[in-house]
Amino acid sequence: MEIIARMNVGGPATQVMGLCERLNHEEFDHRLYTGHVEGGEGDHLHLRNSAVEVHRIPGLGRSVKPADDYRALSGLTRAMRGFRPHIVHTRTAKAGALGRVAACLSGVGSARIHVFHGHLLYGYFSPAKRHLYVRTERLLAHVSDRLVTVGSQVRDELLQAGIGRPEQYVVIPPGVRAGPVPDRGAARAALGLPQDAPVVAYVGRLTQVKRPDRFVAVAHAVLGRIPGCHFVMCGGGELGRQVERDAETVRDSFHLLGWRGDVETVYAAADVVLLTSDNEGTPLTLVEAGMAGTPVVSTLVGSVSEVVRDGHTGLLSGTDPDELAAHTVRLLSDPGLARRMGGAARDWTTYAFNLDRLVSDTEDLYRSLCETRGRHLLARGNGR
Structure with a gap:
């Protein structure tokens, strides 16, 4: 279950589109949940070779709006209980917060991945808001199985801020499909x-x-x-x-x-x-x-x-x-x-930074989490 606040022209949405198109669909039932798709109101994301169904979550967006956030949290929780995903994969700050809280509330027991395509430590907030952001991400890291960053420096800056533990982090650089370049x-x-x-x-x-x-x-x-x-x-x-x-x-x-x-x-x-x-x-x-x-x-x-x-x-x-x-x-x-x-x-x-490498790295991460989570559930079933 992949959750992102908006599918627009930005880097996170570009990565999601590449994964939607290239992931091994025989191995992974990969579903996309978002609040908004740039340039359209339909229920499908049109890619080069296919169309991917988009599951809309009313209220999911970037801005902090308590009524919308509560509606989005409720919608995500219901969706998780219906889909029962092995993995919840969130991107962007708002979707990361609501998605991980919903994963806890749903009781489904999904593994949780959050991707930092950057961070909001510098250049965005006043000192008070930055402090709140850091405290929130520290708490959310406690309910995350993996924290993915797009680069090593981003990982190091998050760790310096006390967000997560080193063993939680995985660096997966972005992958880009090179388009035809005119002369x-x-x-x-x-x-x-x-x-x-x-x-x-x-x-x-x-x-x-x-x-x-x-x-x-x-x-x-x-x-x-x-x-x-x-x-x-x-x-x-x-x-x-x-x-x-x-x-x-x-x-x-x-x-x-x-x-x-x-x-x-x-x-x-x-x-x-x-x-x-x-x-x-x-x-x-x-x-x-x-x-x-x-x-x-x-x-x-x-x-x-x-x-x-x-x-x-x-x-x-x-x-x-x-x-x-x-x-x-x-x-x-x-x-x-x-x-x-x-x-x-x-x-x-x-x-x-080719797209095939991004897809391969992501598939490897999914497999490793499923194997780890499977062993954990088996141990619990045996009373250990």
């Missing part, structure tokens, strides 16, 4: 970009933790040294209007695309992909950019260093816009270096 000329024509200008791209949500304001600050610094550079922002969020205002003075060099389903076109058109976040897990933007052969410049946060091999597949930096700008200018000014890093990034990400 540079076609990509730039599709986006209305000049064919011969340097292009820097941002792909992600326009929210505070992603720091799109920092991307705009980097753009100003780069334009001071490379006046003909163009900057592309692909994404949406609550800071969209603020980004428009911040970029007003350089609007001829800025292209705000909103959300696009063909992110491969953005990567193909770019000379550099820039990530400016204060906090990350293992960002799929950098994996996808690598698979497209585009070098990246990124802040050194979360498990970014497990995606970007500094000096080999891209350049890592502190959070200072001038430092990020200097790395970006270096790549834009040395096409040979950028080309070598892009090729190395393609080789590395295709090897380390």
